[in-house]
Amino acid sequence: MATTRPFRLGALLLSGIAGAGLLTACGGDDNAGGSGGDDGGAVTIRVQGLPPGTDQAGQDQFNAKIAEFEEQNPDITIEASTNEYDPQTFSTLLAGGGVEDVIRVPLTEPQGLIQRGQVQPITQLLDEWEHADEINPQVLEPISDADGEVYGVPRSPFALGLVYNRALFEQAGLDPDAPPATWDDVRAAAQAISSATGAAGFVHESKDGTGGWQLTMMTYAHGGELERPDGDTYVADFQNDAVRDSLQLLKEMRWTDQSMGESQLLNQDDVIRQFAAGQVGMFMGTPGTYRLAKQNFGMEDTADYGVTSMPQAGGDATMSGGEIFMVPASVPEDRAAAAVKWMVFYYAEPQYDPEVAAAEAEALAQDPAAAVGVPTLPMFDEAQQQLINEAIAPFVNVELENFQPYLTGTPELELKPEPPLNAQALYQVLDPVVQAVLTDPDADIDALLASAEDEANRQLAAAR
Numbered sequence: 001m002a003t004t005r006p007f008r009l010g011a012l013l014l015s016g017i018a019g020a021g022l023l024t025a026c027g028g029d030d031n032a033g034g035s036g037g038d039d040g041g042a043v044t045i046r047v048q049g050l051p052p053g054t055d056q057a058g059q060d061q062f063n064a065k066i067a068e069f070e071e072q073n074p075d076i077t078i079e080a081s082t083n084e085y086d087p088q089t090f091s092t093l094l095a096g097g098g099v100e101d102v103i104r105v106p107l108t109e110p111q112g113l114i115q116r117g118q119v120q121p122i123t124q125l126l127d128e129w130e131h132a133d134e135i136n137p138q139v140l141e142p143i144s145d146a147d148g149e150v151y152g153v154p155r156s157p158f159a160l161g162l163v164y165n166r167a168l169f170e171q172a173g174l175d176p177d178a179p180p181a182t183w184d185d186v187r188a189a190a191q192a193i194s195s196a197t198g199a200a201g202f203v204h205e206s207k208d209g210t211g212g213w214q215l216t217m218m219t220y221a222h223g224g225e226l227e228r229p230d231g232d233t234y235v236a237d238f239q240n241d242a243v244r245d246s247l248q249l250l251k252e253m254r255w256t257d258q259s260m261g262e263s264q265l266l267n268q269d270d271v272i273r274q275f276a277a278g279q280v281g282m283f284m285g286t287p288g289t290y291r292l293a294k295q296n297f298g299m300e301d302t303a304d305y306g307v308t309s310m311p312q313a314g315g316d317a318t319m320s321g322g323e324i325f326m327v328p329a330s331v332p333e334d335r336a337a338a339a340v341k342w343m344v345f346y347y348a349e350p351q352y353d354p355e356v357a358a359a360e361a362e363a364l365a366q367d368p369a370a371a372v373g374v375p376t377l378p379m380f381d382e383a384q385q386q387l388i389n390e391a392i393a394p395f396v397n398v399e400l401e402n403f404q405p406y407l408t409g410t411p412e413l414e415l416k417p418e419p420p421l422n423a424q425a426l427y428q429v430l431d432p433v434v435q436a437v438l439t440d441p442d443a444d445i446d447a448l449l450a451s452a453e454d455e456a457n458r459q460l461a462a463a464r
Helices: 056-072 090-095 110-115 137-143 166-171 183-197 210-221 241-256 268-276 289-296 333-352 354-365 382-395 400-412 423-439 445-463
Strands: 043-048 076-081 103-106 152-159 161-165 227-230 233-236 282-285 305-309 317-326 414-416
Touching (some): 043 333, 076 333, 161 166, 166 183, 166 305, 183 241, 210 241, 210 282, 210 317, 210 423, 233 445, 241 423, 268 282, 305 400, 333 354
Parallel strands (some): 043 076
Antiparallel strands (some): 103 317, 161 282, 161 305, 227 233
16 A cells, blocks of 8 residues: 655644554444334434443543434434454454444554445545545545545544653653654663663563554564555565564564563553553553553553654654544445444544534543543644644643654654555464564574465465
8 A cells, every 4th residue: 555644743632532553352242233213214323432431531421422413313323332343253243233333443454344345435425524525635545445435434543653751761861852763762762761770661562463563663664564565465575674673673672682671472551551650661652542551551640651753763654543433334324324424423523623622622621530632643634633722722631742752753754554454464473473582582583574474475365
């Protein structure tokens, strides 16, 4: 897939529900589909997206918006679900009619879902919203087919960066206002933090698909890719210098520098939990991890949270992503129309309308556990985003100055989407490679990559 230039930065995440690059989740068993009706055209739709029970502020906001939507659309009833898209079970649920009418998927998934005919185009329905033609086409590209049909509504597009603990930087004699700009800088900072504080200077996730996901980030920063075009499809491309150099750097930091701590085989929650407890100096993540550290894992001094743009090693690039809301192919026309109305109301309008954004920000700010104003990438143009920023400014409760390195550095980088074909499976194949490098000082990187590439190509062929 062709890469794209980034949006202008300066956006603020209005809802506080940040896309943090979550890769996989278990679906629940409460999956009964929505229903149409004969009562004057009334329909009931089921939607994913309800925050988990640990996020009371998010749940309260979601339910309040449902009530507002139903008041505006008395013929539509919303039933919300905390279920999340799971690529391992989606096909079965779809075939059995047990999937919700609105599903939330990471940006790794739309192209595969589109190619397999498992989701339906919503272009005509989306065009009924008066601002649909103002959505940045770069946002729509990864969720469109070759004919330009759009299949989803995006929310909170993001770019990956480097999250760091400002307090540990100071303890190690480093300037938290001048975080690492290169991977050589990361290596040096990790050594300094580990030596001075005993904390892990840098941590790399390595299980539940996150090992391959984060290796892809490093590969982009080193100037490489994990898949390459092959005719009208893609094949795995693991045996290139960018991938090797990324793994070699991890191997040297882990075994030569001893700067990555002793705790390995971690997923995203593990790393953020340790970071919130002050045990990790740096890890790759989005600004949205601020909210996870504060709300899910009890980070007490959020002023210690810092984030900068992705350090580079010749690639001048970082990974982009976000949440996408889509309508399964099995949803009938009346419920599909209602589903798109809901997606526009809850996900698109708050990213465009300053009044809606301000109301949501004010409501969230009533809860001291909420995080209002976490930066992300805007879905519309810079002028519209500035109106949003001004509207929510009175309710921002995060330390915006600590996000400045990210806001300053990310516009200089090329934004690359995640691998275009079967990315989740690709990440799973790469997990054992990363795990071997982090747990075996004698790991043979070349042999590991050759074996993983063969397996990934088998899976890509099966997916086609």
